[in-house]
Structures are given as C-alpha cells and as structure tokens.
Amino acid sequence: MNPTDSQAADNDDPAARSRAGHWDAQFQAQLLAAYRDGLLHDTIPFWLDRSIDLEHGGFLLMRDRDGTLLDTDKGVWQQGRFTWMLGELYNQVQQRPEWLEAALHGGRFLSEHCFDPADGRMWFHVTREGKPIRKRRYAYTESFAAVAFGELAQATGDSRWADQAERTFRRFLDHHRHSPEVRSKFTPTRPTRGIGIPMITIATAQQLRDSIELPDAKALIDQSIESIRQYHVKPESKCVMETVGLEGEIIDHFDGRTLNPGHAIEASWFILLEGKLRADRSLVELGCHMLDWMWQRGWDQQYGGLLYFVDVRGLPVQEYWHDMKFWWPHNEALIATLLAYQLTDNPRYASWHTQIHEWAYQHFPDREHGEWYGYLHRDGRLSVPLKGNLWKGPFHLPRMQLICWKLLEEMQGNTSHD
Amino acid sequence: MNPTDSQAADNDDPAARSRAGHWDAQFQAQLLAAYRDGLLHDTIPFWLDRSIDLEHGGFLLMRDRDGTLLDTDKGVWQQGRFTWMLGELYNQVQQRPEWLEAALHGGRFLSEHCFDPADGRMWFHVTREGKPIRKRRYAYTESFAAVAFGELAQATGDSRWADQAERTFRRFLDHHRHSPEVRSKFTPTRPTRGIGIPMITIATAQQLRDSIELPDAKALIDQSIESIRQYHVKPESKCVMETVGLEGEIIDHFDGRTLNPGHAIEASWFILLEGKLRADRSLVELGCHMLDWMWQRGWDQQYGGLLYFVDVRGLPVQEYWHDMKFWWPHNEALIATLLAYQLTDNPRYASWHTQIHEWAYQHFPDREHGEWYGYLHRDGRLSVPLKGNLWKGPFHLPRMQLICWKLLEEMQGNTSHD
Numbered sequence: 150m151n152p153t154d155s156q157a158a159d160n161d162d163p164a165a166r167s168r169a170g171h172w173d174a175q176f177q178a179q180l181l182a183a184y185r186d187g188l189l190h191d192t193i194p195f196w197l198d199r200s201i202d203l204e205h206g207g208f209l210l211m212r213d214r215d216g217t218l219l220d221t222d223k224g225v226w227q228q229g230r231f232t233w234m235l236g237e238l239y240n241q242v243q244q245r246p247e248w249l250e251a252a253l254h255g256g257r258f259l260s261e262h263c264f265d266p267a268d269g270r271m272w273f274h275v276t277r278e279g280k281p282i283r284k285r286r287y288a289y290t291e292s293f294a295a296v297a298f299g300e301l302a303q304a305t306g307d308s309r310w311a312d313q314a315e316r317t318f319r320r321f322l323d324h325h326r327h328s329p330e331v332r333s334k335f336t337p338t339r340p341t342r343g344i345g346i347p348m349i350t351i352a353t354a355q356q357l358r359d360s361i362e363l364p365d366a367k368a369l370i371d372q373s374i375e376s377i378r379q380y381h382v383k384p385e386s387k388c389v390m391e392t393v394g395l396e397g398e399i400i401d402h403f404d405g406r407t408l409n410p411g412h413a414i415e416a417s418w419f420i421l422l423e424g425k426l427r428a429d430r431s432l433v434e435l436g437c438h439m440l441d442w443m444w445q446r447g448w449d450q451q452y453g454g455l456l457y458f459v460d461v462r463g464l465p466v467q468e469y470w471h472d473m474k475f476w477w478p479h480n481e482a483l484i485a486t487l488l489a490y491q492l493t494d495n496p497r498y499a500s501w502h503t504q505i506h507e508w509a510y511q512h513f514p515d516r517e518h519g520e521w522y523g524y525l526h527r528d529g530r531l532s533v534p535l536k537g538n539l540w541k542g543p544f545h546l547p548r549m550q551l552i553c554w555k556l557l558e559e560m561q562g563n564t565s566h567d
Numbered sequence: 568m569n570p571t572d573s574q575a576a577d578n579d580d581p582a583a584r585s586r587a588g589h590w591d592a593q594f595q596a597q598l599l600a601a602y603r604d605g606l607l608h609d610t611i612p613f614w615l616d617r618s619i620d621l622e623h624g625g626f627l628l629m630r631d632r633d634g635t636l637l638d639t640d641k642g643v644w645q646q647g648r649f650t651w652m653l654g655e656l657y658n659q660v661q662q663r664p665e666w667l668e669a670a671l672h673g674g675r676f677l678s679e680h681c682f683d684p685a686d687g688r689m690w691f692h693v694t695r696e697g698k699p700i701r702k703r704r705y706a707y708t709e710s711f712a713a714v715a716f717g718e719l720a721q722a723t724g725d726s727r728w729a730d731q732a733e734r735t736f737r738r739f740l741d742h743h744r745h746s747p748e749v750r751s752k753f754t755p756t757r758p759t760r761g762i763g764i765p766m767i768t769i770a771t772a773q774q775l776r777d778s779i780e781l782p783d784a785k786a787l788i789d790q791s792i793e794s795i796r797q798y799h800v801k802p803e804s805k806c807v808m809e810t811v812g813l814e815g816e817i818i819d820h821f822d823g824r825t826l827n828p829g830h831a832i833e834a835s836w837f838i839l840l841e842g843k844l845r846a847d848r849s850l851v852e853l854g855c856h857m858l859d860w861m862w863q864r865g866w867d868q869q870y871g872g873l874l875y876f877v878d879v880r881g882l883p884v885q886e887y888w889h890d891m892k893f894w895w896p897h898n899e900a901l902i903a904t905l906l907a908y909q910l911t912d913n914p915r916y917a918s919w920h921t922q923i924h925e926w927a928y929q930h931f932p933d934r935e936h937g938e939w940y941g942y943l944h945r946d947g948r949l950s951v952p953l954k955g956n957l958w959k960g961p962f963h964l965p966r967m968q969l970i971c972w973k974l975l976e977e978m979q980g981n982t983s984h985d
Binding site: 276282402524526532539540 | 629631632637638639640694698699700701702753754756757820821882883884885887888889890891893941942944945950951952953956957958
C-alpha cells in the first residue's frame with residue numbers, strides 16, 4: 150500500500166490492519182517515505198525553486214496553485230517560518246549549501262526590513278521592498294523570527310544571530326507580559342487568557358534550547374505548561390479551552406465557548422515532545438489527554454477531517470466558517486497522533502494517525518502542481534486553491550513532513566532493535 | 568403563485584412571466600403581501616416578543632434558531648439598528664404604542680450605557696448590564712445609533728433626541744475625517760479608502776434628513792456620492808471597488824482586489840433612492856450601473872445567490888469563506904433590484920428581483936421557527952443556524968421587507984392610475 154493513496158487502501162490487508170492500529174514494518178516504511186519524499190521532492194522544491202526574491206530580499210510566497218505569484222507583499226510570519234524551515238533542514242537533515250544560503254537570505258530580510266525602529270517590535274505585513282504595511286497587536290511575528298535566527302546561529306556559529314534570536318524572543322515575552330497594547334482591543338470588563346501565548350512560548354523555547362541553548366528555556370516551558378494545565382485543560386468536561394478568564398473560568402459567551410481543536414492538538418504535541426525529551430510520564434499523560442479530548446471534539450463524524458471551530462456546549466458558533474477543513478490542523482494532528490503512538494504504543498494513536506493521514510492525503514494534496522491546498526469545505530471540496538497568502542506558507546506542511554519522517558525513523562530503529 | 572414558494576413557481580404561468588420581467592398586478596400584490604406579512608407577522612414578532620431586557624435595558628438579541636438566548640452580551644450595532652427599525656415602523660407604518668415604547672427602551676440603553684465618557688465615542692460590544700467590552704477602530708456604531716435617535720426625535724418631538732442624533736452623527740463624521748486612530752492598524756505606506764464610510768454617510772444623512780431635517784444632509788450626500796463615483800466606480804472594468812488607493816488607484820494585492828458585491832449593491836440603492844427623491848436621472852444611471860456590474864460579478868451562476876467576495880481579476884481571494892451566501896447581501900439586492908425596476912421600468916430588474924426573491928426565499932427562511940438564517944454554504948446548505956449574534960440582528964431583513972412593501976405599494980398605486 151502507498152500510504153498517500155487511500156483509495157488503494159480499502160482493498161489491501163495491511164491498510165485495514167493499519168487502521169486498526171497494527172502497523173507492520175512495511176507500512177511504517179511506506180509512511181516514512183511519504184513524509185520524507187513529500188518534503189524533499191515536493192514541498193521544499195515548490196517553494197524554494199521560485200520564491201527567493203533576488204531583487205529585494207526575502208521570499209515571494211503568496212502563490213496560486215501552480216506557483217504563479219498572486220501578491221508581491223510579504224507576510225512576516227511566513228518570512229520567518231520559511232527561514233526557520235530552511236535552517237532546520239540544514240541543521241537536522243543535511244548541510245546543503247543552498248538551504249543555508251536561502252535561510253541567510255531570509256534572515257537578512259527579517260533583520261533589515263521587518264523591525265520597527267520606533268519600538269523594536271516587528272511588522273506583520275510589509276511590501277516587496279520591505280516597507281511596513283501593518284503591525285499586529287500580538288507579537289507572534291517575533292516568535293517565528295526568533296526561531297529563524299536561532300537556526301542561523303546554529304548553522305553558522307555566528308553569535309550575532311544567537312543574540313538576535315534571544316533578543317527577539319524576549320521582545321515576544323515582554324510584549325505579552327507587560328504591554329497594555331495587547332489588551333487594548335478589549336476593556337478590563339472581561340479579561341481573558343488565550344492558549345496561544347503559552348503554547349507558542351513552549352514551542353519557541355524548545356527550538357531556542359536546541360539552537361542557541363537558551364538558558365531559561367526549561368523554566369519558560371515549565372511555566373507555560375503549568376499555565377495551560379491550570380487554566381485551559383478541563384478534565385471535568387474533557388476539553389481544552391482556547392480562551393478562558395484570568396483564573397481559568399469558562400466564559401459562557403460566544404468567544405469563550407469556541408474551541409479550536411487543531412490549535413489544542415498542536416499544543417498537545419508541544420507538551421508530548423517535552424514529555425519525551427524529559428522522559429516525564431506526567432507530561433506525556435497530559436499531552437495524551439489533550440489530544441484525546443480534542444480529537445473527540447474536532448473529528449467530523451460525518452465527513453471526516455478536523456472541524457475548525459466547535460462550541461464547548463454544542464451550540465452554534467459565531468464564526469460562520471467554523472466547519473471548514475484547513476490544512477494546518479491536519480498537519481498538527483498528524484504529528485500529535487504519531488508522537489503519542491511512539492510514546493505510548495497505544496494502537497488507538499496508530500489508528501487515528503492512519504485515519505487522518507488517509508483523509509488528509511485524499512483531500513489536500515494538489516496532484517497536478519504539488520504542495521497542499523489550504524482551505525477546503527466541510528465535505529472536502531476545494532474552497533480557495535491558492536498555496537500561499539499572509540497565513541499559509543512553507544511551514545505547517547513541511548514541519549509535519551520533517552517531524553513525522555524523523556519520528557518514523559526513530560520508530561524504525563526501535564523496531565529493528567526489538 | 569405565492570412568491571415565497573419557488574417550487575410552485577415552475578408550474579405556474581404567471582411565475583414564468585415574472586421571471587421574464589413581466590409582472591402583472593396579481594404577482595405584484597403577492598410580492599407585496601410576502602414582504603408586508605413577513606415583516607409584521609414573522610420578523611418583528613420573532614424579535615420583539617422575546618428580546619426586551621426589562622432588567623438591564625436594551626435588547627437581548629443573540630439568539631438561536633428557535634429564539635433561545637445564546638449569549639447575554641449586547642452588540643451595540645444591533646441595539647441601535649433595532650431601535651431604528653422600531654422607530655421607523657412607528658413613524659412610517661403605524662403609531663403602535665408598543666413599537667414606540669420598545670424604541671425608547673432601546674434609545675435609553677444606547678444613551679446611558681453605550682458611550683465612552685472618556686472620548687464620547689461609542690462601544691461596539693457591551694455586557695448585558697452595559698459594561699464595555701470592546702470599542703472598534705471604525706465608528707459605524709455611531710451611525711446606527713444616530714439614526715435610532717433620529718427616529719425617536721421624530722416620534723416624540725423631543726429635541727433632546729434630535730440633538731443626540733446630530734451629535735452622534737457628527738462624531739461618526741469627525742472620527743473618520745480626523746482621527747489617526749482609524750488608520751492606526753495600517754502604516755502610511757499604502758493608504759486606502761473604503762466604500763463603507765461614504766456609503767454609510769449617505770444612508771445616515773438620508774435618514775436624518777427625514778427624521779430631524781439635518782441641515783447639511785444634501786451636501787454630505789453629494790460629497791459621498793461624488794467620492795464613490797470618483798474613486799470606487801470603475802466603468803472601464805465594469806465594477807465597484809470596495810477598497811482603493813487615495814486617488815482611486817486599483818491596489819493590485821489581495822485586499823485591494825477583493826470585491827464585495829452585496830456591499831456595492833447596497834450602496835447602489837442608497838444612490839438610486841437619492842436619484843428618486845431628487846428626480847435626478849444621472850444618479851439613477853449611476854446606481855443602475857453599480858447594480859448591473861456587481862450583479863454580474865456577484866451572482867453565482869452555478870448555485871444561484873450572491874457570492875460574498877470575488878476577486879476583480881478572477882484570482883483566488885484571501886478570505887477562505889468567500890463563497891458563502893449571507894442573508895444581508897440578498898436583502899440589499901432585493902431592495903436594489905426592486906427600486907431599479909420602479910425607477911427605470913426595465914424588465915431586467917423585475918427579472919432579477921424575481922430571481923433573487925426565489926433563491927432567497929427558498930434557502931434563508933426558517934420554516935419552523937420563523938425569521939431567516941444568516942449563513943449558508945455556497946450551495947445553500949445551512950452553516951450556522953443562529954438568528955442573532957454581534958453581526959446579525961433585526962435590521963437587514965426587516966428593513967428590506969419594509970422598503971420592498973412600500974415600493975410595491977407605490978408601484979401598485981401607479982399601476983392602478985395607469
């Protein structure tokens with residue numbers, strides 16, 4: 150069976166076994182090849198072969214399904230994320246000079262054009278030339294740039310990149326700790342805390358611990374996991390709340406009731422990864438609970454795939470596009486289920502991984518031009534065929550392909566030594 | 568034929584004739600009854616019978632399909648709009664004491680709880696008790712409250728409401744003319760102008776001219792129509808741009824290319840109405856062009872109904888929910904096509920009105936609990952069944968029903984005198 154071809158799966162014994170959570174070595178090898186080859190021969194070339202802006206620096210990433218440029222603007226999230234991805238490939242996969250060169254090209258654009266000299270914060274959206282269009286209230290741009298700079302530090306050994314990585318991450322942390330600006334959209338009447346900041350803190354600190362040996366990474370990760378456990382994880386209702394009151398209270402209004410299963414599942418694997426690195430079973434357990442509950446909440450029993458938003462009490466949500474299927478929750482759930490399987494050996498996770506692999510690979514890949522579509526309707530029909538915009542770029546898909554490839558390599562190693 | 572029942576239409580000669588743009592008196596009378604009875608016996612009772620908050624003032628409007636309250640918060644747009652609607656019914660339809668009482672109830676909540684004493688601007692979102700949750704960068708809340716206060720002035724003769732109406736409208740105008748806050752989301756790199764501000768200025772000035780004889784209404788309307796004509800209307804490409812550069816340049820990026828046909832069609836009938844009141848054929852011509860072009864851009868040839876967003880060059884749009892069918896563009900297009908038909912006698916507009924009436928009445932009404940759904944998928948399937956949230960409330964639907972009823976009454980009068 151080719152794991153990317155679910156239609157063949159139904160007539161194939163190994164596939165039926167794999168859905169029941171029994172993976173044999175052959176099936177694992179096929180999965181591994183699908184992720185590795187998809188990364189190296191499809192996703193990365195789709196972007197790298199056409200996106201380097203030799204004239205103005207950075208990358209031109211807002212592309213139609215066939216790679217045609219739709220918009221010359223540069224979303225700074227994606228500039229940072231592609232730079233990180235290229236550095237990660239160089240540092241983790243192979244020291245290919247073209248990956249390092251492209252990563253440095255991205256890093257220079259970030260450094261030179263994406264910071265606001267007035268306050269040291271980063272822009273969210275710049276023109277092709279790097280002129281600022283928009284800054285956002287939240288500082289996620291800074292977190293993505295920080296991990297990009299970290300990879301460049303690791304790849305080059307140049308401490309200036311390490312300094313910039315750490316400084317940029319501190320700017321992210323300080324902004325969310327101290328700046329009243331973050332809360333200025335809302336009044337103090339109903340203060341909230343979102344899961345985004347602690348979860349991105351975990352992922353960024355994990356990256357910077359690897360790349361630049363960030364000294365307080367562990368403490369930051371501990372605080373953030375504790376914050377998620379204390380405020381967002383609700384064992385009594387078996388769910389992970391996206392937004393709660395300052396003490397973790399459920400806010401029984403539209404926004405407070407809205408769950409984002411893909412986001413919580415992404416958070417679950419950040420915690421699973423930490424549990425793996427520390428060999429801490431309580432973290433693995435926490436991550437598995439989060440995955441279990443949000444899989445149950447988010448998996449679409451009718452059409453398959455992960456719903457974007459659901460209401461914690463099953464009421465209508467205010468976001469009318471709630472039932473669309475986006476590429477990234479599927480990428481994150483592929484990682485989470487595979488990592489949970491590696492850490493627990495529970496066949497449920499193998500079965501879920503097979504299930505979401507089949508749904509995702511049946512609906513998201515563009516068979517003609519490569520890469521994945523980003524935006525499907527609930528039943529899997531295509532909504533918008535583009536490959537890149539302010540929100541979608543070379544990040545969730547290649548990160549998933551890289552991580553799942555490497556996890557399967559480890560699991561293969563374990564299997565062969567069993 | 569019952570104009571609300573499109574399934575009967577296909578087997579019925581008058582219906583076929585109506586789709587070809589030939590309306591006989593009987594068909595017009597049926598249309599009139601559908602709008603009038605829908606307004607008086609369905610839409611208004613759905614809201615009025617359950618929404619008055621006797622404890623904290625204002626209206627509880629965030630409701631599920633059966634009227635169950637989903638959220639006790641109050642969206643101030645909807646507080647103002649329902650107050651306006653009730654005042655308009657009292658002033659235009661019948662002096663029912665319960666309409667005036669409810670309108671005054673809404674007006675008091677707006678006055679007492681929805682202004683920020685710090686700067687005189689209005690909140691966008693408050694708690695049930697009227698505590699502020701959120702203010703928005705744009706001042707549309709002020710425009711909806713202004714017309715609400717205007718109706719109360721007209722209904723009661725109390726000059727304090729008239730003063731408040733005028734003051735609130737001036738706050739809207741000043742904010743968009745002078746406040747740097749409006750532009751603070753974006754830097755000066757690529758300044759834009761949106762059609763929203765001039766079109767809402769027209770509609771608000773038209774209302775306040777009627778209700779409080781706003782002295783400079785004509786001048787404000789003239790400037791705003793001129794602004795739309797000069798910057799947003801593009802005869803060479805037969806479209807109305809939602810967002811352009813300061814001199815009307817097409818901004819060839821995602822946001823600049825995104826058309827909002829329902830919004831432009833709403834603007835078209837504000838201008839058609841002005842043409843009608845002034846007996847100014849050049850305004851009628853402008854409004855008809857806007858309607859013609861944006862109908863062609865927005866009508867979904869495949870499934871019927873109006874698409875929410877389309878790209879001016881037919882490229883993918885960044886808004887992934889672009890192809891949903893929302894209630895309000897259909898309400899606005901029902902008004903625009905009927906008004907264009909009244910003003911031009913062109914059978915194309917009768918045919919379009921019949922066409923969108925059939926599609927809308929086949930898909931939006933909730934046959935069990937009354938009122939209309941707001942959010943459908945492209946093919947007409949329901950997305951979210953709720954009736955009210957921050958964005959949807961008793962406004963676009965009952966305004967359409969009232970205006971179309973009254974237009975058909977005028978047309979009936981004309982027919983009977985022919």
